[in-house]
Amino acid sequence: MNEIILQLVTAFVGSFAFALLFRVRRERLLPASLGGLLAWGVYLLMGALTDQEVVRYFVASVVLTVYAETLARLVRCPATLFIVTASIPLIPGGSLYQTMEYFMRNDLEAFSRQALTTVLLAVALAVGMLFPTAIFQLLHKAGGGNHTAAAPPNEKGNEL
Numbered sequence: 001m002n003e004i005i006l007q008l009v010t011a012f013v014g015s016f017a018f019a020l021l022f023r024v025r026r027e028r029l030l031p032a033s034l035g036g037l038l039a040w041g042v043y044l045l046m047g048a049l050t051d052q053e054v055v056r057y058f059v060a061s062v063v064l065t066v067y068a069e070t071l072a073r074l075v076r077c078p079a080t081l082f083i084v085t086a087s088i089p090l091i092p093g094g095s096l097y098q099t100m101e102y103f104m105r106n107d108l109e110a111f112s113r114q115a116l117t118t119v120l121l122a123v124a125l126a127v128g129m130l131f132p133t134a135i136f137q138l139l140h141k142a143g144g145g146n147h148t149a150a151a152p153p154n155e156k157g158n159e160l
Helices: 004-019 027-048 053-075 077-092 093-103 109-141
Strands: none
Touching: 004 027, 004 077, 027 053, 027 077, 053 077, 053 109, 077 109, 093 109
């Protein structure tokens, strides 16, 4: 249990730090960071249901995108702000590291296997973001109105 809490806190802090780097406005820092915690929480929860990493990444990605799209409409800013910051905990950096380690050791069989896994995780993340975004776009066009407006630029001209 302590390990799960530590992972969730780390996901939140990682998303928060990236949001700071991304120059997210102060009032949007908490919701942007909570998205990372939510995404990693769903990933961990899916671990109880399946041992398939690709499925866990896909479902977590779908949930984080629905969260981001919904939140963007509520606070009237681009969903990208929340999608990018919330997806930070899901970036398959460890898998990519393992892929490169096998390559450097000249273990081509392990390299090929791990490279395929890394690519599948990245595709699951991308496709998991694509479907909800497309559905939100279709609903937006079907509604015929502009349900979100771009946020006014801050003092540096950024729309964050």
